[in-house]
Amino acid sequence: MSKHSITIEINGESFTREVDSRKLLIHFLRDDLALTGTHIGCDTSSCGACTILLNGKSIKACTFFAVQANNQKIETIEGVEQGGQLHPLQEGFHQEHGLQCGFCTPGMIMRGKELLEKNPNPTEEEIRWGISGNLCRCTGYSNIIKSIQYAANKLNEKQEEAA
Amino acid sequence: MIMCKTSKEIGGMGHSLKRKEDARFIRGLGKYTDDVQLPGMLYMDIARSPFAYAKIKSIDKSVAMEIPGVLAVITGEDLKQYNLHWMPTLMSDTQMVLPTDTVMYQAQEVAAVIATDRYIAADAVQALENSIEYEQMKPLIDPHKALDADAPLLRPDKEGRTDNHIWHWQTGDQEATEQAFDEADVVVKEQVYIPRIHVASIETCGCVASYEKAEGKLTVWMTTQAPHAIRTVIALVAGHVGLSEERIRVISPDIGGGFGGKVPVYPGYVIAIAASFLIGKPVKWIEDRSENLQADSFARDYHMTVELASTKEGKMTGLRIKTLADHGYTDAAANPSKFPSGLFSIVTGSYDIPTAFTEMDAVYTNKPPGGVAYRCSFRVTEAVHAIERITDVLAQKLGRDPADLRFQNFIQKDQFPYRSALGWEYDSGDYAPALRKAMDMVGYEELRKEQAEKRVRGELMGIGISSFTEIVGAGPSKDFDILGIKMFDSAEVRIHPTGKAIARFGTKSQGQGHETTYAQILAEELGIPAMHIQIEEGDTDTAPYGLGTYASRSTPTAGAAAAKAAHKIRDKARKIAAYLLEVSEEDLEWEPGKFFVKGAPERSKTIQDIAFAAYTNHPQGMEAGLEATHYYDPPNLTFPFGSYICVMDIDPKTAEMKIRRFVAIDDCGNIINPMIVTGQIHGGLAMGIAPAMYEELIYDDDGNILNGTFMDYLLPTSVETPNWETGHTITPSPHHPLGAKGVAESPTVGAPPAVANAVVDALSHLGVTHVDIPVTPFKVWKILKEKGVIS
């Protein structure tokens, strides 16, 4: 069958749509659902601008068909802010000047999210390796690393407060 | 420590204000061109040539047209009917929109499809590409062969042209320079080749063209750094089909990086506009990354023969450079019209060289057109690479420390304003402290000791210096125009009754932070908090005319315009204040945000009071409102500078290289926002080491591009990129209203020679004097093998 009905939970909301088998997840998000925060920067799965979370794991939405996401949970940049509260990563990128043109930023934030969930106290080197699948042309990466470190500190503070 | 004249609340110059534009980007709510969705929008995709040089024998549209959802196939023949198949380039050459008989480079646009869906458009392109027949011809790829007797004549369309020579340009005193070389104690000479690279912003180029028939109005959302210039070009090129400038609106929305690659008018834009015009529906065209790398405006491709003359004591006495410039099949470089090789003549650099001569010849080849992009400041990257490399070559020849040689030859502080041998008046500079600061930061003397010890053990490390002078802020109207449009820039500032403001500019940020920095300039000059000043750019219906943002020109031109407009507003505000306080204007003093009576400072009016009064209580006979527009014609360019030091370790067995440290001291005069400037430096440094070590567009003899995707066109990731160590000196510009200079391209200009110099320095004891960039492990391996270090 080359047309499928799929149901995907995106940022906590359920969507059911008819799609062609070949529709890439990135186009499904951007064109079908007008979730244009996730971007396209290449055609060889090299740049990471399309990074989203699939069941909590960062993946490249350009190398995944929408049909593969049937009955799965997806999180995009649009879902990161919760109840008007910025996520520490979003705060970090703002405080540490981790973005300039903003095009790679959603991908960086989504990758940062999984990175910090798996490793709440990353070293600088671990962050560099952690975002090695995300290209940036504007920032020279230094402030992106600081932004993620900011978020790590903030998240750890919150953890301590909660404890 | 930067001393700020305004408080943090006002946020004028010198404050590291967090960026106002971040709010949308961190939420994924930026609006880039591909985010634009309009009802009934169609998609355009482009069929491209597999060959570098071929005659088109036939195009069979039928297979593509049979695919459901395909509305049209557009060829050169179709555009010819409207005389749109050729268009002017920004250098007054001509470029095909779509060919009618011959293709001139691999990946050239050959035909376009318009479909209801981008997936159908892709299928149609595949079908169309299979239905085009070509007759291949042997392409001209090597620019050194472009003027051979048997070279194909690539541009028979150009009247009177009998060869592939585009232009010759020269400047300087040829005779005096020849004499200096004849009399010199020491002359060094190197062939320095800077290959083609591609700017590769993470967002590719594209547009949404929407022609509304009833109104006769064209709106184009476009990834362009220069929306007004584009609007005028569209009006001139397509005026004959009915597009009139007052009914053309170009919108540069958020742009995901420009770096000069989004200045030229690409055929895709013109075809999309023509398609929308003919069909009467919006047409979206967004190129793939492969298309972007293989067909868009490249940068560099200069073959330079560089010579430097000096006394035996190391005093430089003459500089001579001859360059062959490969422009592809048409000169589509985005240079100011009087400067076909851009601002290359800055090439005497930071040194007091009494005489110099530089000449260049540009030729056509079967490659994509262009020349100026990738954060080059109009060819300053090429110039600085030449002078900084040859300076190290001279140091090596004389057995002198390269830092020492630079100190000896620097233009001294008291020589400014300095007239260079090639005709530029440098506004201000103080080079020695910047180099000294870099050396202190990196621990230069210790590193030289370490290097000597390592050499004994067969370990390789190098220290590379680059002390560059940049030239930005194009430019004064007497010398600077693009297609005849003078290179002023503009600011239009309006204060609202409640003391808030809106300002619009003729520039267009692609990440430089104008929404924050321009607000800070106005905050500085008016005392209105930067947070209360709304900044807009990019919509030609509302913004005042400007030449756009590239070549680090925004702060020098539009930033100055903002200051000037603010001064005009302050002049009127003073009058209103005098009226409100019932004193004469001369009795008033200004501090950011308020006028107060001399000697009685408790009698004052804030700018907010004055703004309100401008609408409710202004003097009789005075116009209401509080606003001003200024078109700024800079009296000169600005000359930022800096010194960079790169420490490089090389594995003597595998030739792998690692930048251990990179220190960058920059001087861009007075700094608007230190955080933003440092961010620009970081980004520019990354785009400096990238061409130095990773990037190069590679063609084979048949003109096939061998690395036209990100798999093989290598952008550094966070792992390849070192930690940046930065610092500043501050030498204000004497002519700029804020004492500021441009800065964002300094690092891209200054870094590559620091890297190349470091690698050569690591190998100099083996007799190596020069390596062309990109310096790859394979290149270094070849040297080590040749020198017997690797068996």
Added chain:
Amino acid sequence: MIPPTFDYLVPATLPEAIALLHEHGDEAKVLAGGHSLIPAMRLRFAEPSHLIDISHIPGLDYVREEGGFLKIGTMAREVVLEDLPWISERYPLLVDTTKMIADPQVRNLATVGGNLAHGDPANDHPATMLAYRAEIEITGASGARIVPIDEFFTDFFTTALEHGEILTEIRIPIPPSRSGGCYLKVERKVGDYAAAAVAVQLSLAADGSIEQAGIGLTNVAALPTRAVDAENALRGQQPSDALFAQAGQLAADASSPADDLRGSAEYKLTLIRELIQRALRRSVERAQGRS
């Protein structure tokens, strides 16, 4: 950029997947991690008629030690190997290799099985599996069969997999104590294919001599390559720099790399010679560390 049309099928069991492969013929392909197949489809280098998605079949993604083997199910994602601490401890060669594949996002989806099934001599796991002397379990309509790794890669981009068969498990013999291994790769940048890479797995006898050695080479020939002569030269010998240099030369002799954008064949042979020595040194250190 945009892939061509295809039909998408989601079997619930392995036998169903195999039956679908048979039903739809040569142009039907297995979709596992998708990170070799989908990029090829986006550039229209591959145009399969059917994609048979095996990622929803339960029980294919295990990683466990059993019956003398480390058994890796075909759907085990690369990242699992990075995340399991006991894999890092006992299979350093495997984790070294995984970390050198592409980038974190790709490793979240790409499978070890896929990295082998693709048959690409530039992929990283083939050399590693050669070094481990792994076995590959292939399942077809008539059941499962085991193929030793030396018989798995048959030609350029060709493996022992017949159409209608699926690679279901990779088995690595559990190394004895006093074992160590190392993967070293020279790449132009993170995520690139290797200019050259070597996989070494060895074990030491009680007297410290090299009891067993496995050496695999990445991207040095049309097939993933075992450096047989180098292995033979190491066996029974005491580790020494001279021995490692000899092994390095023998490994280079077993290679026939191509000139390409990464460099010349000669350059790559230099890398092999040097990387072998470094990998042997590190593997011996690790083997000694564990005893």
